[in-house]
Amino acid sequence: MPSPERRFPPGPGRECPPVKTVAVAEYRPQDIEQKWQRRWTETRAFEAVEDPSRPKFYCLEMFAYPSGHAHVGHVRNYMIGDVVARLKRAQGANVLHPFGWDAFGLPAENAAIKNNLHPETWTRENIAHMKGQLQRLGISYAWGRELATCDPEYYRWNQWLFIRMYERGLAYRKRSSVNWCPSCQTVLANEQVVDGGCWRCGTPVEHRDLEQWFFRITEYADELLSAIDGLSDWPDKVLTMQRNWIGRSEGTHVAFPLLDATGRAVEDIDVFTTRIDTIFGATFVLLAPEHRLVEEFARASSDPAVFKAALERFRAQDRVARMSGEVEKEGFDTGRVARNPFTGEAVPIWVANFVLGDYGTGAVMAVPAHDQRDFEFARKYGLPVTAVVQPTEADRDAAPAGSMPAGILDGATMAAAYDGPGTLVASGEFTGMRADAGWQAMADRAEREGFGRRAVQYRLKDWGISRQRYWGTPIPMIYCDTCGIVPVPDADLPVVLPKVVEFSGKGDSPLAQIPEFVNAACPACGGPGRRETDTMDTFVDSSWYFYRFCDARNDQQAFDPARVAYWAPVDFYSGGVEHAILHLIYSRFFARVFRDLGMVTHDEPFARLLTQGMVLKDGNVMSKSKGNVVDPDEMIQRVGVDALRMYVMFVAPPEKEVEWTDAGLEGSYRFLARVWRLVAPLTGALRGETAGWASLDLDGDDRALRRKTHDTIRRVSADLYPRVHLNTAISALMELVNDLYAYGEKTGWLRVGRRDDEAEVPSIERAATKAVVKEAFEALVRLLAPFAPHMAEELWERLGHEGGIVAAGWPAHDAEVARAEALVIPVQVNGKVRARLTVPADIDDAALEAAALADPHVRQHTEGKTVQKVVVVKGRLVGVVAK
């Protein structure tokens, strides 16, 4: 990387170039920043206590996985949150802005295996380093509430909550086919499988049958879904992703009797369909390769070996081929038949590779005429296709052009499935009904006659939380041969992770290797018992940490409900979109569990969510492996924290991805240095009271500067919250600074831009100038404080104020002062701007119209035409229509 270092002034540790006179206003960020960071730490400036007399504001950034070093991509999020926290503090809110560590997880264990370092050592060292980084960034955290999820004081309450959930049937054990990553040697949740591969290493996922612990999140599926509508301050994108993830669909279970060779019904095959209205077109039944009956059919088939080979192929295909996208639809005839309960006809039963074993019942009725997948399957294997929904003329008229198939649908000739609206045909007693009405009528009949029932199906699965890993929360359960599964009594919590373990990296849980851990007396009968050796998914840790922050040192309970009632819900939560589904849906689930335990009073834990964009370097995401990380400490060395913060927030809106550029960073440094040169030399001269506005004689320039000052206050305040348009807020500050330079030049007090040896301490004699400059500076410094807190504190102090800049409050904008005296109004003739009129701000419409029509440029374009209409938009524009 080319070093632009020499373009910056020397830091404290570096040598100064020979200059004749040291400039009065040399900006030395490092000195200032260390001074203020020390002071903030000493005064515990950002700690918070409940105070019912003040409005609270809970500002939270997603806590960090302590991977080692934070790069600017990570810290962007903390900077965004810090601006909001500092703003809200200045505006008088009681702000809770805590930070902590999502400290359990695989990388620590992998590092242990690789470097023979205990996961705890690795984790604690990383935390120490990253905490130092964040402190050097001047993020205003209440460090007194710091927590790490690997602290027994924290994970104890994971265990406590687990037992509460177990008692309520929300935590349960089941044997199930789970995702297994052969590389990480662990089970993965469905959510951790990305495109058929492990979310961390990408290795294709295999399947294994294991006894696992699950959280019954599906119990809350409907509520989690419907409450999404109330999350008005979340990005739509995230809400859509959550809706899709939950995947609610309304349909009907229908029993298709399985027939034996004699045509007698032996048992029912339960299928789930959302299109019962098309059931008269259900010409075959499809089973997933994992379906319960398939093995039985295989055994009973004429050639079990061939049957089973095909099954195995499908199951393997499922995981490997699926990753590459389209999988060719394949299947085979089981030779068995079932009866369509509506038509009474016998339909063949096939096994198909595209039917999912873990959704619905693993069996579907195939309606090839009206479902594209079934259609392709039917055409491939020559299965019958019967159209039972026909679009009417009215349907065709209502549909977008070209979207309807031509002619009457005929199963024999149609080229694709039809899933649009229409009227039922060939559907027995339902023929002639509209399809949607038929849907209800058929579901009614199925329910009435007892072979079906309406049901809601979710794509969301229960959350498997067992991990065959060491570095996580031990699941607080004991297996006793006489008593069965027994929870560890609350009094015995936490079940502490033993320190000494062999890290073999093998498949079994490392805890299972430690007899002292495994062997435990049964809490119920006192007899010999075995501890659960799996640990919890780390998403458990992160699903409620925001409540713990409200009462981080409580050793009696997870948190005091009263404290949480004061602080929660989180008012402003920011983090990466990568957590749009998992972390956020689990947290919403836990909030409801705590609610149902009577510990929190709200439903939703995060009132507002902001998903911040990533920081790219050379078009790529920063990562250690790519070697393109930008180290914040390095940047701090070069330009100081304030410039780094400024740059990251100025370069783009927070939600957007940004490309890191050193040139941009330099620009932000220049801006701050420009502020410094402007304000610092005058701080002495501006101390103390100035005369009241009424006694001052302000000229046009003075009034213009005041106007700019107050307009800037308005703009910055409006941009910062709730909009969080940090970049435009900064540009408003830059405009104010530019105007101050121009004003300073004009009124003669500006002392920058001269040669160093001309530097002198400036002063302002004229009372009016002094007053407007002081007002502007004090607004500027306070408006700057959320972005560049160190410089702002320093300048504020030099301006003669004690007690810190937060105590000074947020500047108030005076609409009267901010109001323009004159406006420049563009005049359009037939849509084109032909003149700009400078008019008094309070001009009435008639006068404005008259002035517009009288303007020579306007007349030039209306000459020889008739003015047909004049549109006056107050304070904005005049539009003239001339023909």
Place this chain on the structure above:
RNA sequence: GCGAAAGUGGCGGAACUGGCAGACGCGCCGGACUUAGGAUCCGGUGGCCGAGAGGCCGUGGGGGUUCGAGUCCCCCCUUUCGCACCA
């Protein structure tokens, strides 16, 4: 394939409900100050025509609504993200 978002100067980006497109910054050009400038201050900077006043064009492409469209509607192209057999 389905869904969503987004396409604006050389670059990052402004433009809140239809009302002066390009704020602010980077870069570049010029000037001042200077032994020097890579510091600083001032000015310029969408394209084309013009000495100038000014004019024409211009927000991915094409159509439309409107006195007026970056913004609204329709079609198309591109990019990014999400979901990808959920019956």
